[in-house]
Amino acid sequence: MSWDILLKLLLAHLLADFAFQPKKICIGKRLPGVGKWSHLLLHSFIHTVVAYLLLQEWDEWIVPSIIFVSHLGIDYLKSAFMRENAWSFFIDQLLHLAVLLLIWGFLFGGTDALCEWLGEYEISSGFWIVAIAYLLVLKPTSIVLSMFFHRWSKEAEEASLPNAGEFIGYLERILILTFILTNHIEGVGFLLAAKSVFRFGDLSKAKEIKTTEYVLIGTLASFTIAIVIGFVSLALIR
Secondary structure (H helix, E strand, O other): OHHHHHHHHHHHHHHHHHHOOOHHHHHHOOOOOHHHHHHHHHHHHHHHHHHHHHHOOOOOOHHHHHHHHHHHHHHHHHHHHOOOOHHHHHHHHHHHHHHHHHHHHHHOOHHHHHHHHHHHOOOOHHHHHHHHHHHHOOHHHHHHHHHHOHHHHHHHOOOOOOOHHHHHHHHHHHHHHHHHHOOOOHHHHHHHHHHHHHHHOOHHHOOOHHHHHHHHHHHHHHHHHHHHHHHHHHHHHO
């Protein structure tokens, strides 16, 4: 029952914050004065109603009250003091999630259910190997590659978006590791082919061949490190 409550709270949040929040409300929350408050109050009221209807705890008025006040406060602080960007979105969602977890934990016995689940669940060594592998293919690999290519990077990436290459590397290495750990090695070849089409397509038009060489070496080095980490992790797990 306790876990059902948490799932209902999460579903209510997703519905109210995304499905039932039109663009007009999103823009309205950034308006000055009364216009802002009318949209903030309406949005918080929608959250409250959706959560109340999904929970079906008709006598528990404290839950919708907490949801209304907390959502109103968090959204006001976001609109008043934070710019509309990815970081503000993640912080906003984390705060809302924290409120829902506190409601579930202290009002519906979620803390006891979580402790009981953790007591029964034994984390194997394979979990830690996979966790370390995913961490290794992110920043550590990026640092190694940047140190190796430092002497060429400034000249070859003058026209690139800021940090674009780094984030592309993160995504491709995560995908490679996932393909290997799930025994879908063919996905690595598909990824390399797809990247070749999009990344190397315009390089034939480059005035200097060194740009092509830089991208090719960087891609192969990134793929090689991710593949090695993936197969080593797979061998350790088995």
